[in-house]
Amino acid sequence: MITCGENLTRLLKAYGIDTAFGIPGVHTVDLYRGFDTSGMTHITPRHEQGAAFMAHGYAMASGKPAACYLISGPGILNALTAMGQAYSDSIPMLVVASNNQRAELGTGGGFLHETKNQTAAVEQVTAFTHQLLDPVNLDQTVARCFSVFNAARPRPVCIEIPRDVLNEPGKSETPVWPAPSRAAPAQAAVAEAAARLAKAENPIIILGGGAWEASEEATALAERLGAPVVCTCAGKGIVAEDHPLALGCALPFEPVQDRIKSADVVLTLGSEMSETDQLYTYTRFEIGGDLIRVDIDPEQLARSYQPAQAIVADAKLTLAAILAELPETSPDMGKAHSEAEALRRLIDPLWQPIAADHKPLLDIIRDLLPRDGILVTESTKPGYTSKHYYPCYEPRTLIYPNGYGTLGAALPTAIGAKIGAPERDIICLAGDGGFLFSIEELAAAAEQKLPLPIIVWNNQAFGEIRDSMVAWGLPRVGVDLQAPDYCKVAEGFGCYSARPGSLSEVRIAISQALTADGPTLIEIDANQDWVRG
Template sequence: MAVTMSCGEALLRLLEAYDVDAVFGLPGYHSVELYRGFKETGIRQITPRHEQGSAYGAYGYAATTGKPGVCLLVSGPGLTNALTAIAEAYSNSFPMLVITTMNQTHELGMAGGRMHELRAQGDIICEVTAFTHTLLDARNLPQVLGRAFAVFSSQRPRPVCIQIPTDVLEGPAEFATEPWPQASVPAPEGATVREIAALLCGAHSPMVVLGGGAARASAEAIRLVERLDAPVVSSCAGKGIVPEDHPLCLGFAQPFEPVQEMIGEADVVLAVGTEFAEPDRYFTDEYKIGGKLIRVDIDPEQLMAYSRPEIALLSDARLALAAILEAMEEIGTPRVAAPGAERVTAMKEHFDGDLCEDAPKHKRVLDVIREVLPEDTLISADPAQMTYTALYHYPVRRAGCFQYPNGYAAMGFGLPFAIGAKLGAPDRPVVCFTGDGCFQMTVEEMAVAVEWKLTLPIIVWTNGGYKVVREYMRSKGLPNVGTDIRNPDFAALSQAFGGNGVRVQSLDHLRQALAAALNADGPTVLEIDGDAPWLM
């Protein structure tokens, strides 16, 4: 007699068919059936120490592999523990497949005091997913997974959640474990492309703004700004799409008033894959775009956000920029009033890029770090003060090399994201930038880094509290309340987990310790005291 697979077993086969080779999660009472037949697959199980680490790890894995990260979550607290990290992936447009369980079908909505019970679990998770599906019939699973991977491949990538009641998970599959075809990305419409090309070629003082939506269009973006001879600025997520040492690149510069004025005075602004998000301006007021705005985005809602566009093009960024370049070739050479490189050089003389009082100290450290790290290093950066300085003072030359929780801006991102990124690309250097407050939010994941013997330098800047908030409170005339914290010895804490730990004593010591950490067997915490005399 033929053996029928359970829905949980068939789900694993389908995941393999979609080229999933790793999942992040903590098995729990309601989710154990997800692991029936698991050892017969080629999928790796990564077990974090908190479900937030599951989702952040899946997010980091997606960043280095280009594939959706997958996390398996138990119902109730497993899902709610992971929610912050899922929201971060949603805000920053990364693909993540969230598989979570539920109480049995006949128990749903009955308020029977069941373990892990939520009145409406789907209402919670649907706020931070492209869609959430409750699987009430196992036969629908192939179609639902097909929809999920269509989101990942053909539109603004965001998390998708499939929640499965335990009786459905344990029940028979009764469906073929074959993947559905992959959906293609939207291509640009020809007449709109020609209209954009004509507007760009007629511009006298054009500017280009690149966001994370253009991350896979680096070659086309470089060709376009050079063809247009236009200065380019990037969002946090857009760092490195055009190398930040390129003569036309201002890098992450939107927080600075002279650059905001430069964009506002441009006669044509081309914005590709960007939200003009508040963190990209470092919480300064929205600036006015006085010229004609061209929006290119894969998300139709973003085309009409922030400021009224002259032209809006719904398209994949790479296809759009390639088509615009081709159309510009047919029109002729743009005639700008002043060379773009001269405009960039003149602008850089108008701002020093210090957003906080410790920025000069950060710059000394960042300069040494940049000397040591290879060009392809991925930086996983927590929202700590040194990171804010690094956004404009740590130039990167490749897209995706600087990962920062820009939209949701949750502390604790750095370490678990870095772990997922390193697991996804074990031969690529990955380094975590964090602060004492951020690090303590997810420090338990050090155990995972040790368990997998990950070569992972973790640079921890300490200042005895939440200094970003402390300075903000002071700027508003508020007393310093709740922002001073007691720290452990972070180097010793790393050693207690089984990792390596160093308390940095000088810039030369940092240079040597970081070089050693890049070749260490396991993670290394490099603790930097922000008040140390050698930084003065």
């Protein structure tokens, strides 16, 4: 007999999921029946939040979803923060969570791991959550998950299975439903957008994370129009930031905001156009001309900025259709390149003074990583600078917790990214405050023997909040931290460690860590004179 739990693992493997992150528990043991012969890999984090962050990084680096196997109650609830980050960032993740037996649900009987309404809690951070009450519905439920991943705005989905259902007989076959096609733009909409762009004298393109698969088409359209390209943090690298028309992630800076306001047509693809991409200066850009918005999510087209034209469609298909409709033109590329270069020069003096402390480290990381190498960072002072300063040449090569801004994301996300793309060089950059949220995942990194440099920017504080308190004349409460000896902690987990005393030693430490036979923690004391720019 094949149980429902065993059948689920077989079905996920048939859909192409080859990795599950999870901590086995008494309510999920039936998920592991037959797992050893399924062809799937199991990675054990040391906290369920780490499991979901690892799945997040895995999907970002590999381009395909992973699974999380989580116990009921505290297990799934521990993971909600990381699932919320993936929901905010539009990252696919398939979460399988157990629950109490069907007869126990909603009774308030005090059963192990009982939650008043677990499904309702999980629904807040998923595209959908389905409580599977009969194994006969499993194949359709999994098909729904992959419909979201393949054709809608990709976000976490959750299949919640009562533990008695996990052990019930499942189907002997594992049918895979065909993947739905992505939404193509209506021809009339394409013609209208192409006409607007063809007549535009001063267009500009804004790229968000929803356009990450459209690098070739976005670059071709920018060159066809002679239009500068600015991106959100999630859109970094869709047009390589060493392209002459690329302005990088520069939405917060006044020269770029002036250019957007003066544009007669602004084409935006796959972006929420939210405040989190403008927080470096806390100024919101304005749009003076016609806004064309393209998004796979129809609700997004009725938020933030009102468009002159709204297109519900896949970004890659839309750009390809617009390119086919646009007449061949010969814009003055010398003039277009000069304009973009002038804008980049105007941005240079506008960095916050503290950025001088971060730029040398980010320059070293950029120099050591190949074009497809990935920097994983989080809400920490050099992380904030990296969003706008660190150049990306391919999409998804800077992973940062954008909208949700989760502390503790960097280390487990970097672990997941390295597992998802073992052939690529990956560097983790965390602040000491955030690093302590997930320091236990050093054990998982060591267990997997990952050649992963883990840079801890140690200012003995929640530095950004500390500085804000000082600037606003508030008392420093709860922001100064007693730090452990990070190198000794790392060594206790079986990792290598380094505490460089100069930028040249930082370079050596990172370079060696990229080829080591296990993870290396590199602690940078941000209060040392050699760090300060």
